[in-house]
Amino acid sequence: MQEPPAYDVKTIDRRLFDFMLHTPKWFFTTSAGLLTIFGAGFVVFVTMLYFGLQFMGYSHPVYWGFLIVNFVFWIGISHAGVFVSAVLRLTQAEFRRPVTRAAEVVTIFSLQAAVLFPLIHSGRPWRTAYWAFPYDFIRGMWPNPRSPLVWDPSAIFTYLTSTILFVYVALLPDLALARDRAEDPVRRWIFTVLALGFRGTSRQWRIQAIAGILLSAIILPIFVSVHSIVSWDFAVTSVPGWHNTVFAPYFVIGAVHSGVSAVVTAMIVMKWAFKLDGYITADHIDALARVLIAVATGWLFLLFLDFSFGLYGEESAEVDTWMQRIYGGAWPILAPIFIITSYIIPVPLWLIKSVRRSFGWMFATTILVNIGMWLERYMLVIPALERKSSLTFTYSEYIPSISEGILCLASFAFVIVGVLAFCKVLPVMPAADIREGALLSTELKIGRRSVPATLRE
Amino acid sequence: MSSIKSATDESASRAATVAGGTTISEEERRAGFGHRWGMSVDIDLCTGCQACVVACQTENNVAINEEQRVTEKRAKSWIRIERYWEGEFPNAKARYLPVLCQHCDNAPCEPVCPAWATYHNEEGLNVQVYNRCIGTRFCANGCPYSVRHFNFWNPEWPDSLENMLNPDVTVRTKGIIEKCTFCVQRINRARRDAAQSDTVVKDGDISPACVQACPTNSLVFGDLKDPFSKVSEAANSDRAYHLLEERGTGPAVVYLKKIDPNATSSSEEHHG
Numbered sequence: 001m002q003e004p005p006a007y008d009v010k011t012i013d014r015r016l017f018d019f020m021l022h023t024p025k026w027f028f029t030t031s032a033g034l035l036t037i038f039g040a041g042f043v044v045f046v047t048m049l050y051f052g053l054q055f056m057g058y059s060h061p062v063y064w065g066f067l068i069v070n071f072v073f074w075i076g077i078s079h080a081g082v083f084v085s086a087v088l089r090l091t092q093a094e095f096r097r098p099v100t101r102a103a104e105v106v107t108i109f110s111l112q113a114a115v116l117f118p119l120i121h122s123g124r125p126w127r128t129a130y131w132a133f134p135y136d137f138i139r140g141m142w143p144n145p146r147s148p149l150v151w152d153p154s155a156i157f158t159y160l161t162s163t164i165l166f167v168y169v170a171l172l173p174d175l176a177l178a179r180d181r182a183e184d185p186v187r188r189w190i191f192t193v194l195a196l197g198f199r200g201t202s203r204q205w206r207i208q209a210i211a212g213i214l215l216s217a218i219i220l221p222i223f224v225s226v227h228s229i230v231s232w233d234f235a236v237t238s239v240p241g242w243h244n245t246v247f248a249p250y251f252v253i254g255a256v257h258s259g260v261s262a263v264v265t266a267m268i269v270m271k272w273a274f275k276l277d278g279y280i281t282a283d284h285i286d287a288l289a290r291v292l293i294a295v296a297t298g299w300l301f302l303l304f305l306d307f308s309f310g311l312y313g314e315e316s317a318e319v320d321t322w323m324q325r326i327y328g329g330a331w332p333i334l335a336p337i338f339i340i341t342s343y344i345i346p347v348p349l350w351l352i353k354s355v356r357r358s359f360g361w362m363f364a365t366t367i368l369v370n371i372g373m374w375l376e377r378y379m380l381v382i383p384a385l386e387r388k389s390s391l392t393f394t395y396s397e398y399i400p401s402i403s404e405g406i407l408c409l410a411s412f413a414f415v416i417v418g419v420l421a422f423c424k425v426l427p428v429m430p431a432a433d434i435r436e437g438a439l440l441s442t443e444l445k446i447g448r449r450s451v452p453a454t455l456r457e
Numbered sequence: 458m459s460s461i462k463s464a465t466d467e468s469a470s471r472a473a474t475v476a477g478g479t480t481i482s483e484e485e486r487r488a489g490f491g492h493r494w495g496m497s498v499d500i501d502l503c504t505g506c507q508a509c510v511v512a513c514q515t516e517n518n519v520a521i522n523e524e525q526r527v528t529e530k531r532a533k534s535w536i537r538i539e540r541y542w543e544g545e546f547p548n549a550k551a552r553y554l555p556v557l558c559q560h561c562d563n564a565p566c567e568p569v570c571p572a573w574a575t576y577h578n579e580e581g582l583n584v585q586v587y588n589r590c591i592g593t594r595f596c597a598n599g600c601p602y603s604v605r606h607f608n609f610w611n612p613e614w615p616d617s618l619e620n621m622l623n624p625d626v627t628v629r630t631k632g633i634i635e636k637c638t639f640c641v642q643r644i645n646r647a648r649r650d651a652a653q654s655d656t657v658v659k660d661g662d663i664s665p666a667c668v669q670a671c672p673t674n675s676l677v678f679g680d681l682k683d684p685f686s687k688v689s690e691a692a693n694s695d696r697a698y699h700l701l702e703e704r705g706t707g708p709a710v711v712y713l714k715k716i717d718p719n720a721t722s723s724s725e726e727h728h729g
Contacts, residue, residue, distance in 0.1 A: 052631035053592075054609040059530035061603040063594035123592015123607065123632025131571040131591055141589075142573070149571035149593055237599045238565040238704060385598060389701060391556065393539035394603040396530050 017181060017431070019274045019423055026273075031420060034413040041410020044403045045120055053123060055403040061394050062385040066404035067121035070411055072377045073258070074114035075156070075230050076251075077370075077415075080259025081107025081163060082223040084288075085170075086216035093287070098279045101430045102270055102419075103263045104167045109418035110262075111160045113411040118152070120407065132157075148232045155222075155229040162219050169211045172198045173432035227251045234380065241321030241384030244309055250302040257292070257299045257342075258373035261366035264288050266419065268363045270428065279429060282357035289356040296347050296369075303376075317390050324383035334375055342372025492658075493581040494639055495681035495709040496668070497691030498555050501716050502675035505538050505553035512670030513557075516640060518626045520612035533606040535637040536667050552715070555676070557667070558583060558604045558637035559700060562707030566596035566605065574634075581681075581709055582639055590633035597634055601704050605636045639678070640665035660686040681709065 048055060057065055084103035088096035119125050131143050132153040143150045176198040179191035198204055231251035234242035264285060271280040310318045326335045346365040355361045382398050422428070513519065513536045522532035536557040543550045560583045567575050567583065574589035575596055597605040611631045614622070622628065625642040629635045640663075647663040660679050668676040679688035688711070691697060696713040699706075 052608065052610040056609075058594075058607070058609070060532070060606070061597070063597045063607055118593070121593075123590070123594070123634075125591075127572075127591045130589070131593075143571050144568070144573040146568040147571040147595070148569065149595055233595075237569055237595070238601060238706075239598055388598075388603060389601040389704075391539060391554075391602065391701070393537075393541070393554075393556075 017178065017427060019428060020178065020425070023424070027420065027424065031417060034417040034420075037406075037413035038410045038417060041407050041413070044406050044410075048120070048403070049125065053121075055401055057399050057401040057404055059396050059398065061388050062382065062396050062398040064121070064381055064385060065398055066400045066408055067117045069374070069377045069381050070408050071114050071117035071121075072230060072251075072381065073374050074110045074117070074411065074415070075227060076255035076258045076373065076377070077110040077262045078107045078114060078159070078163075078259065079223060079227060079252070079255035080261075080263040081105070082159075082166070082219050083256050083260060084263055085166070086219050086223065089212070089216045090220075097433045097436075098276070098429055099263065099267060099284055099288070100170065100433065101167075101428060102266050104163060104170070105419050105422045105428075106259075106263060106266050106415070107163050108160070108167065109415045109422070111156065111163065112418070113415050115153075115156055115160070116411065116414075118149070148229065148236055151229045152233060155226045159219075159222050159226045162215065162222055166212075166215045166219055169208060169215060170430060170433070171426060172196065172208055173200065173205075174427040174430060176200065177431055178427055224252055227255045234384075239384050239388055240315065240317035241310065241325070241387070242380075244306060246302060246305045246309055250299075250306055253295060253299045253302055254373060254376060257295050258370050260288060260292055260295060261346075261369040261373075264292070264362055264366040265370070268359050268366075270423070271359065274423070274428060276429065279434065282359070285359065285362050286353075286356045289350045289362060292366075292369075293347055293350050296343055300343050317387070320387040320390070321384050324387045325379050328383065328386070335379065338372050338375035338379055340372070341368040342376060491682060493681040493709065494560070494644065494663075495581075495679065495688050495692070495711065496557075496639070496665075497677045497688045497697070497711040497713060499675045499677075499691070499713040500552075500554065501696075501713065502673040503538075503553045503555060504673055504675075505540060505551060506672060507538055508670040508672060509536050509555060509667035509676060510534050510538060512666040513637070515621070516623055516626070516666035517638070518612075518622050518628050519635075521614065521618075531609055533608075533635070535604070535606070535635075537604075554700075554712075555667075556602055556604060556700065557710065558639075559602055559706065559708030559710045560637075560639060561709070563705060565599040565601065565704070565706060569595040569599045571595070580644075582641060582644075583636075584641070585634060585636055585638070587627055587629055587633055587635070592632040592634065594634060601701050601706065605634050608633055608635065 044055070056067075081104040084096060085100035089100070119128055122128050130141065131149065172195060175191055175195040179188060179195050182188040182191055198208075228248035228251065231247040235244055235247035237243060267280050267284065267288075270276060307322065310322050326332075346369050349355045349361065349365055355365070386396050386398060388394065514521070514534065517535060519533050519535060522534065526532045536555055539554040539556055541552045541554065543552050560581060562577075562581065564575075564577065564583050567577060570576075571593060572589045572591050574586045574591070576584055576586075578584045592607065594605075594607055597603070597607060608629050608631050612628060623642075625646075643665060644663050647658050651658045651662070658680075660683055664678050668678045677687045677691060679686035681689055681692060683689060691713055692711045694713055696716070697711045698714055699708045700710065700712055
């Protein structure tokens with residue numbers, strides 16, 4: 001299945017560090033464009049600080065909107081990194097090697113984008129410190145531990161910390177490589193500090209490898225817990241359509257679905273942008289697409305469970321919510337778009353081998369998945385508030401405002417700019433990991449066929 | 458406007474109930490802890506005149522709902538009259554349902570607040586602490602009655618009305634949730650008055666603005682723990698029910714259902 005790596009150690013280093021050392025022209029224009037969008041979002045945020053949340057599309061019972069949808073969406077995307085690197089590392093999947101760094105970086109920046117949203121969306125963001133960081137011990141002003149919004153920051157910050165640690169441990173050998181190759185003294189000094197004296201002795205390698213495996217194992221429960229806790233933001237309230245026991249697994253697997261798709265998109269873009277042909281190959285895309293077929297189908301099953309749990313109780317409020325999700329709202333067209341883009345188009349296409357191995361097709365289908373998964377979060381959050389109780393007098397519709405759209409775009413710009421900046425400053429491809437893979441891989445002769453294989457001690 | 462920001466309802470209530478033992482006598486304290494405030498709403502008497510809405514608006518410094526606020530569904534009213542139509546034209550009948558904060562025993566809004574800005578006090582009131590509120594609006598999502606209102610902006614009154622604001626009630630700033638307090642300032646005043654005259658608060662001493670304004674006495678306020686109070690009597694009535702009872706929120710507001718003039722005697726017998 002897997003193509004044997006075609007490069008010797010020197011070429012690996014040169015190709016992988018190319019973007020760090022030489023800046024292509026498109027980098028500046030792209031960054032400037034994205035930073036402008038991010039700046040627009042910042043302006044909206046400051047305006048909201050001063051004038052209150054009147055520019056949002058909220059109305060009387062619908063008090064959560066686009067910002068919470070974005071929050072859940074970005075938390076979902078952030079699940080890709082750990083899934084791809086920790087799960088695939090523990091299962092010793094060889095195709096993960098060039099993919100891990102990209103996935104982890106996407107995780108770090110999407111988590112930060114996610115954290116921004118509950119802050120922006122709260123009515124008095126400057127007071128939100130009470131809730132996330134209860135520092136006011138003397139007056140005994142503690143946050144309410146029964147609230148899922150208190151569980152949220154602890155889960156998310158644990159996840160963010162452990163992901164950064166995880167990335168850093170994996171980065172150490174590459175930082176050392178970058179230090180050795182840096183010509184610019186400032187850059188060399190920075191890399192010297194960051195590399196923590198990594199010289200590649202066998203003891204250091206052993207510690208680095210053990211730390212990586214340990215962190216992979218420790219991070220997995222966090223990975224499952226984060227999106228479960230985010231789902232409890234909804235599931236533990238008494239809102240019909242939210243109050244559902246299946247939410248935690250449903251959210252986690254939906255997160256993997258959207259997250260792995262986002263990683264595939266990011267990998268393809270990196271391959272095109274950084275010219276990483278030979279490192280990111282059709283094999284990698286193919287393998288991830290196979291994972292995605294299984295994940296997406298599991299997700300569809302849980303979606304069906306959510307739907308049937310809602311209707312099976314025959315509770316009028318639940319039924320109203322599902323009616324609103326499918327037929328109602330400002331745009332009733334969203335429900336069909338959601339299911340078509342998140343499952344009906346991509347998954348059958350991934351069953352075709354030539355689609356799985358085509359970068360163009362995979363780019364298009366994974367983008368579609370994320371459009372669908374964004375809409376999924378919209379369908380989850382908003383219609384339930386529009387039809388909150390059987391008091392029909394308080395039925396309402398949510399129509400997002402331009403400000404919310406700008407904030408949404410700004411979060412995308414933030415994540416892309418963050419990933420770009422990371423790739424510019426730090427090695428985008430895990431060079432040491434790829435080297436290790438190149439050293440371990442060999443050809444096995446089985447009968448008349450020669451099969452690429454990986455040798456381990 | 459900002460000068461009116463005196464002590465919050467919450468702090469006033471705590472000062473009167475649990476603060477320094479020297480200022481509050483034991484008897485007062487007993488009187489203070491022994492209540493479960495409640496209200497009964499007789500649907501049969503409600504004419505939908507909206508007097509309660511206006512009275513509440515005035516008493517509690519609720520911002521004025523201009524036309525635009527209503528059309529964009531951001532109008533604030535701590536008590537609202539829901540109007541439902543029954544029957545088809547020409548025999549359509551308007552049915553009115555006053556909805557205010559139900560001060561639930563098992564309130565869905567309370568556990569979800571991360572900042573503990575809303576909690577249950579000793580007298581069964583669901584209290585909103587404006588100073589602690591950070592505006593996550595989670596409570597407003599949790600509330601099945603949709604009686605919690607968010608301040609999208611700082612409230613403004615025409616100059617002529619500025620001096621009419623009630624000094625006993627905080628003017629809420631932008632970015633926080635507000636809701637019906639059962640006129641906690643009136644409850645506290647009644648308790649203080651009773652303490653000064655060495656008596657206890659009696660049934661009927663306290664009436665929130667909506668109850669006071671109700672021309673048909675559809676709204677009745679009182680202590681649910683006092684078995685002889687009017688509101689206890691209403692709660693024990695055959696007509697009593699709770700709004701959205703199936704949600705298990707344990708509301709303190711009792712609704713008395715409409716008496717059906719067309720009910721046949723046979724069905725009454727059947728039920729009786």
